[in-house]
Amino acid sequence: MSQALRKSARHGDLARDAVENESRFGLLSRWMKNPLRTGSVVPSSPALCARLVRQTRRAPDEAVIELGAGTGPVSRALLAAGVPPEKLFVVEIVPGMAAQLRRSFPGVNVIEGDARDLPTLIPRQWHGRIGDVICGIPLVLLRKSEQRRFIDAIEAVAPGRGFLHYSYCVTSPLPAKAHDLSKAREAWTPLNFPPASVWRYMPASSSPLPHAVNLGPVCVCKGQPVHEFQGRSLSGGKFA
Numbered sequence: 414m415s416q417a418l419r420k421s422a423r424h425g426d427l428a429r430d431a432v433e434n435e436s437r438f439g440l441l442s443r444w445m446k447n448p449l450r451t452g453s454v455v456p457s458s459p460a461l462c463a464r465l466v467r468q469t470r471r472a473p474d475e476a477v478i479e480l481g482a483g484t485g486p487v488s489r490a491l492l493a494a495g496v497p498p499e500k501l502f503v504v505e506i507v508p509g510m511a512a513q514l515r516r517s518f519p520g521v522n523v524i525e526g527d528a529r530d531l532p533t534l535i536p537r538q539w540h541g542r543i544g545d546v547i548c549g550i551p552l553v554l555l556r557k558s559e560q561r562r563f564i565d566a567i568e569a570v571a572p573g574r575g576f577l578h579y580s581y582c583v584t585s586p587l588p589a590k591a592h593d594l595s596k597a598r599e600a601w602t603p604l605n606f607p608p609a610s611v612w613r614y615m616p617a618s619s620s621p622l623p624h625a626v627n628l629g630p631v632c633v634c635k636g637q638p639v640h641e642f643q644g645r646s647l648s649g650g651k652f653a
Protein backbone atom coordinates (compact mmCIF):
# COMPACT_ATOMS: atom_id res chain seq x y z
CA MET A 414 0.00 0.00 0.00
CA SER A 415 1.34 3.44 -0.91
CA GLN A 416 1.98 5.96 1.83
CA ALA A 417 -0.87 8.17 0.52
CA LEU A 418 -3.34 5.25 0.61
CA ARG A 419 -2.20 4.27 4.12
CA LYS A 420 -2.67 7.87 5.25
CA SER A 421 -6.17 8.08 3.80
CA ALA A 422 -7.15 4.68 5.33
CA ARG A 423 -5.84 5.96 8.66
CA HIS A 424 -8.01 9.09 8.29
CA GLY A 425 -11.00 6.83 7.59
CA ASP A 426 -10.27 4.86 10.77
CA LEU A 427 -9.94 8.04 12.81
CA ALA A 428 -13.27 9.37 11.46
CA ARG A 429 -14.96 6.03 12.24
CA ASP A 430 -13.47 6.02 15.76
CA ALA A 431 -14.70 9.57 16.29
CA VAL A 432 -18.25 8.57 15.31
CA GLU A 433 -18.15 5.48 17.55
CA ASN A 434 -16.78 7.51 20.45
CA GLU A 435 -19.45 10.16 19.97
CA SER A 436 -21.98 7.30 20.18
CA ARG A 437 -20.43 5.73 23.25
CA PHE A 438 -19.25 8.74 25.19
CA GLY A 439 -21.17 11.57 23.48
CA LEU A 440 -23.78 12.04 26.18
CA LEU A 441 -21.26 11.66 29.01
CA SER A 442 -18.92 14.31 27.60
CA ARG A 443 -21.84 16.62 26.70
CA TRP A 444 -23.26 16.11 30.17
CA MET A 445 -19.94 17.14 31.71
CA LYS A 446 -20.06 20.33 29.62
CA ASN A 447 -23.78 21.10 30.10
CA PRO A 448 -25.62 18.81 32.56
CA LEU A 449 -28.88 20.80 32.50
CA ARG A 450 -29.24 20.56 28.75
CA THR A 451 -28.06 16.96 28.37
CA GLY A 452 -29.90 15.49 31.35
CA SER A 453 -28.42 11.98 31.11
CA VAL A 454 -24.98 10.42 30.95
CA VAL A 455 -25.96 7.35 28.95
CA PRO A 456 -28.24 6.86 25.93
CA SER A 457 -31.75 5.48 26.47
CA SER A 458 -31.82 1.69 26.78
CA PRO A 459 -33.49 -0.66 24.28
CA ALA A 460 -36.20 -1.33 26.92
CA LEU A 461 -37.08 2.36 27.20
CA CYS A 462 -36.95 2.84 23.42
CA ALA A 463 -39.30 -0.14 22.95
CA ARG A 464 -41.80 1.39 25.37
CA LEU A 465 -41.59 4.77 23.66
CA VAL A 466 -42.11 3.25 20.24
CA ARG A 467 -45.07 1.25 21.52
CA GLN A 468 -46.79 4.44 22.68
CA THR A 469 -46.01 6.44 19.56
CA ARG A 470 -49.02 7.24 17.38
CA ARG A 471 -48.92 7.88 13.68
CA ALA A 472 -51.34 7.55 10.79
CA PRO A 473 -49.69 6.47 7.50
CA ASP A 474 -49.56 10.02 6.09
CA GLU A 475 -48.25 11.56 9.31
CA ALA A 476 -44.69 12.25 10.49
CA VAL A 477 -43.08 11.79 13.89
CA ILE A 478 -40.87 14.38 15.57
CA GLU A 479 -38.18 13.53 18.11
CA LEU A 480 -36.77 16.35 20.22
CA GLY A 481 -33.30 15.94 21.72
CA ALA A 482 -32.20 12.90 19.73
CA GLY A 483 -28.69 12.75 21.26
CA THR A 484 -26.84 9.75 19.87
CA GLY A 485 -30.01 8.38 18.28
CA PRO A 486 -31.28 5.29 20.17
CA VAL A 487 -34.91 6.42 19.98
CA SER A 488 -34.59 7.43 16.31
CA ARG A 489 -33.17 3.98 15.55
CA ALA A 490 -36.06 2.26 17.33
CA LEU A 491 -38.63 4.40 15.49
CA LEU A 492 -37.08 3.48 12.15
CA ALA A 493 -36.99 -0.20 13.14
CA ALA A 494 -40.70 0.03 14.02
CA GLY A 495 -41.46 1.16 10.50
CA VAL A 496 -41.49 4.96 10.57
CA PRO A 497 -40.28 5.89 7.07
CA PRO A 498 -37.04 7.95 7.26
CA GLU A 499 -38.57 10.80 5.27
CA LYS A 500 -41.38 10.99 7.85
CA LEU A 501 -39.06 11.22 10.82
CA PHE A 502 -37.85 14.65 11.99
CA VAL A 503 -35.17 14.63 14.66
CA VAL A 504 -34.07 17.83 16.34
CA GLU A 505 -30.77 18.10 18.21
CA ILE A 506 -29.17 21.28 19.49
CA VAL A 507 -25.56 20.04 19.70
CA PRO A 508 -23.93 20.39 16.26
CA GLY A 509 -21.58 17.37 16.68
CA MET A 510 -24.48 15.13 17.60
CA ALA A 511 -26.65 16.41 14.77
CA ALA A 512 -23.78 15.67 12.36
CA GLN A 513 -23.45 12.15 13.74
CA LEU A 514 -27.22 11.59 13.47
CA ARG A 515 -27.07 12.66 9.83
CA ARG A 516 -24.31 10.11 9.18
CA SER A 517 -26.10 7.35 11.10
CA PHE A 518 -29.56 7.84 9.59
CA PRO A 519 -29.45 8.67 5.91
CA GLY A 520 -32.80 9.91 4.63
CA VAL A 521 -34.00 11.06 8.07
CA ASN A 522 -34.72 14.79 8.45
CA VAL A 523 -32.03 15.65 10.98
CA ILE A 524 -32.39 19.25 12.11
CA GLU A 525 -29.64 20.96 14.06
CA GLY A 526 -31.49 23.49 16.14
CA ASP A 527 -33.31 24.48 19.29
CA ALA A 528 -36.62 22.69 19.80
CA ARG A 529 -38.12 25.96 21.05
CA ASP A 530 -37.92 27.12 17.43
CA LEU A 531 -39.87 24.10 16.20
CA PRO A 532 -42.40 26.10 14.13
CA THR A 533 -39.59 27.48 11.99
CA LEU A 534 -37.56 24.24 11.96
CA ILE A 535 -40.34 21.96 10.68
CA PRO A 536 -41.33 22.66 7.07
CA ARG A 537 -44.72 24.38 6.87
CA GLN A 538 -46.30 21.59 4.84
CA TRP A 539 -45.86 19.23 7.82
CA HIS A 540 -47.55 21.46 10.37
CA GLY A 541 -50.74 19.68 11.47
CA ARG A 542 -49.55 16.42 9.90
CA ILE A 543 -47.61 15.19 12.91
CA GLY A 544 -48.71 11.92 14.50
CA ASP A 545 -46.63 12.29 17.62
CA VAL A 546 -43.85 14.29 19.19
CA ILE A 547 -41.37 12.53 21.49
CA CYS A 548 -39.51 14.84 23.81
CA GLY A 549 -36.23 13.67 25.30
CA ILE A 550 -35.17 17.10 26.50
CA PRO A 551 -35.02 17.20 30.31
CA LEU A 552 -37.88 19.65 30.82
CA VAL A 553 -38.07 18.94 34.56
CA LEU A 554 -34.85 20.89 35.03
CA LEU A 555 -36.32 24.06 33.51
CA ARG A 556 -38.33 26.90 34.97
CA LYS A 557 -42.08 26.78 34.27
CA SER A 558 -41.86 29.68 31.82
CA GLU A 559 -39.11 27.83 29.92
CA GLN A 560 -41.10 24.58 29.87
CA ARG A 561 -43.98 26.59 28.41
CA ARG A 562 -41.85 27.60 25.43
CA PHE A 563 -41.31 23.94 24.49
CA ILE A 564 -44.98 23.08 25.02
CA ASP A 565 -46.10 26.03 22.85
CA ALA A 566 -43.61 25.12 20.12
CA ILE A 567 -44.94 21.53 20.02
CA GLU A 568 -48.56 22.72 20.01
CA ALA A 569 -47.79 25.04 17.08
CA VAL A 570 -46.70 22.19 14.80
CA ALA A 571 -48.90 19.42 16.19
CA PRO A 572 -52.06 21.15 17.41
CA GLY A 573 -54.11 19.10 19.87
CA ARG A 574 -51.80 16.07 19.66
CA GLY A 575 -49.86 16.50 22.87
CA PHE A 576 -46.53 14.74 23.24
CA LEU A 577 -44.66 11.86 24.83
CA HIS A 578 -41.97 12.71 27.34
CA TYR A 579 -39.60 10.25 28.98
CA SER A 580 -38.20 11.05 32.35
CA TYR A 581 -36.39 9.57 35.34
CA CYS A 582 -38.73 11.29 37.81
CA VAL A 583 -40.96 9.20 40.04
CA THR A 584 -43.76 11.76 39.70
CA SER A 585 -44.79 13.83 36.68
CA PRO A 586 -41.79 15.80 35.38
CA LEU A 587 -44.15 18.61 34.32
CA PRO A 588 -46.70 20.45 36.46
CA ALA A 589 -49.46 19.38 34.09
CA LYS A 590 -52.28 21.42 35.63
CA ALA A 591 -50.24 24.62 35.61
CA HIS A 592 -49.63 24.10 31.87
CA ASP A 593 -53.28 23.19 31.23
CA LEU A 594 -52.29 19.69 30.20
CA SER A 595 -53.69 16.29 31.07
CA LYS A 596 -51.10 13.70 32.01
CA ALA A 597 -50.84 9.91 31.93
CA ARG A 598 -47.91 7.69 32.80
CA GLU A 599 -48.07 5.21 29.96
CA ALA A 600 -45.06 3.04 30.70
CA TRP A 601 -42.19 2.49 33.11
CA THR A 602 -39.06 0.41 32.93
CA PRO A 603 -36.38 -0.45 35.49
CA LEU A 604 -34.21 -1.53 32.55
CA ASN A 605 -32.76 1.89 31.94
CA PHE A 606 -30.16 3.94 33.72
CA PRO A 607 -31.81 5.53 35.60
CA PRO A 608 -35.20 3.72 35.55
CA ALA A 609 -37.54 5.76 33.38
CA SER A 610 -41.20 6.51 32.74
CA VAL A 611 -42.98 7.44 29.55
CA TRP A 612 -45.52 10.21 30.08
CA ARG A 613 -48.21 11.40 27.70
CA TYR A 614 -49.23 15.06 27.98
CA MET A 615 -52.25 16.36 26.12
CA PRO A 616 -53.84 19.81 25.98
CA ALA A 617 -56.55 19.53 28.65
CA SER A 618 -59.18 20.75 26.19
CA SER A 619 -58.32 18.30 23.40
CA SER A 620 -60.61 15.42 22.45
CA PRO A 621 -59.45 11.80 21.86
CA LEU A 622 -57.75 11.05 18.55
CA PRO A 623 -59.94 8.44 16.84
CA HIS A 624 -57.81 8.19 13.71
CA ALA A 625 -54.45 7.81 15.43
CA VAL A 626 -52.70 4.45 15.46
CA ASN A 627 -49.86 3.27 17.64
CA LEU A 628 -46.71 1.69 16.30
CA GLY A 629 -47.29 -1.17 18.76
CA PRO A 630 -48.95 -4.55 18.07
CA VAL A 631 -51.83 -4.48 15.64
CA CYS A 632 -55.36 -5.74 16.13
CA VAL A 633 -58.30 -5.61 13.77
CA CYS A 634 -61.23 -3.41 14.68
CA LYS A 635 -64.29 -3.02 12.47
CA GLY A 636 -62.32 -4.58 9.63
CA GLN A 637 -59.47 -2.07 9.94
CA PRO A 638 -56.02 -2.73 11.39
CA VAL A 639 -55.72 -0.79 14.63
CA HIS A 640 -52.67 -0.58 16.85
CA GLU A 641 -52.63 -1.21 20.56
CA PHE A 642 -52.96 1.69 22.97
CA GLN A 643 -52.54 0.79 26.64
CA GLY A 644 -53.91 -2.69 25.98
CA ARG A 645 -56.95 -1.51 24.01
CA SER A 646 -57.42 -0.13 20.55
CA LEU A 647 -57.79 3.61 20.16
CA SER A 648 -61.21 3.23 18.63
CA GLY A 649 -62.43 0.98 21.42
CA GLY A 650 -61.96 -2.43 19.72
CA LYS A 651 -60.82 -5.43 21.74
CA PHE A 652 -57.59 -7.30 21.12
CA ALA A 653 -57.89 -10.93 20.14
Ligand SMILES: C[S@@+](CC[C@H](N)C(=O)[O-])C[C@H]1O[C@@H](n2cnc3c(N)ncnc32)[C@H](O)[C@@H]1O
Pocket residue numbers: 443450451452453455456457480481482483484485486487504505506507510526527528529549550551
Ligand atom coordinates in the same frame (compact mmCIF):
# COMPACT_ATOMS: atom_id res chain seq x y z
C1 LIG B 1 -31.46 13.11 27.92
S1 LIG B 1 -30.62 13.41 26.39
C2 LIG B 1 -31.55 12.25 25.36
C3 LIG B 1 -30.74 11.72 24.22
C4 LIG B 1 -31.38 10.59 23.43
N1 LIG B 1 -32.67 10.93 22.90
C5 LIG B 1 -31.50 9.33 24.24
O1 LIG B 1 -32.62 8.88 24.47
O2 LIG B 1 -30.47 8.78 24.64
C6 LIG B 1 -31.27 15.01 25.89
C7 LIG B 1 -30.82 15.53 24.54
O3 LIG B 1 -31.53 16.75 24.26
C8 LIG B 1 -30.67 17.67 23.62
N2 LIG B 1 -31.24 19.03 23.84
C9 LIG B 1 -31.26 19.74 24.99
N3 LIG B 1 -31.88 20.92 24.82
C10 LIG B 1 -32.29 20.95 23.52
C11 LIG B 1 -33.03 21.90 22.75
N4 LIG B 1 -33.43 23.06 23.27
N5 LIG B 1 -33.31 21.61 21.45
C12 LIG B 1 -32.88 20.43 20.91
N6 LIG B 1 -32.18 19.50 21.60
C13 LIG B 1 -31.90 19.74 22.89
C14 LIG B 1 -29.33 17.42 24.32
O4 LIG B 1 -28.25 17.91 23.57
C15 LIG B 1 -29.35 15.88 24.45
O5 LIG B 1 -28.77 15.28 23.32
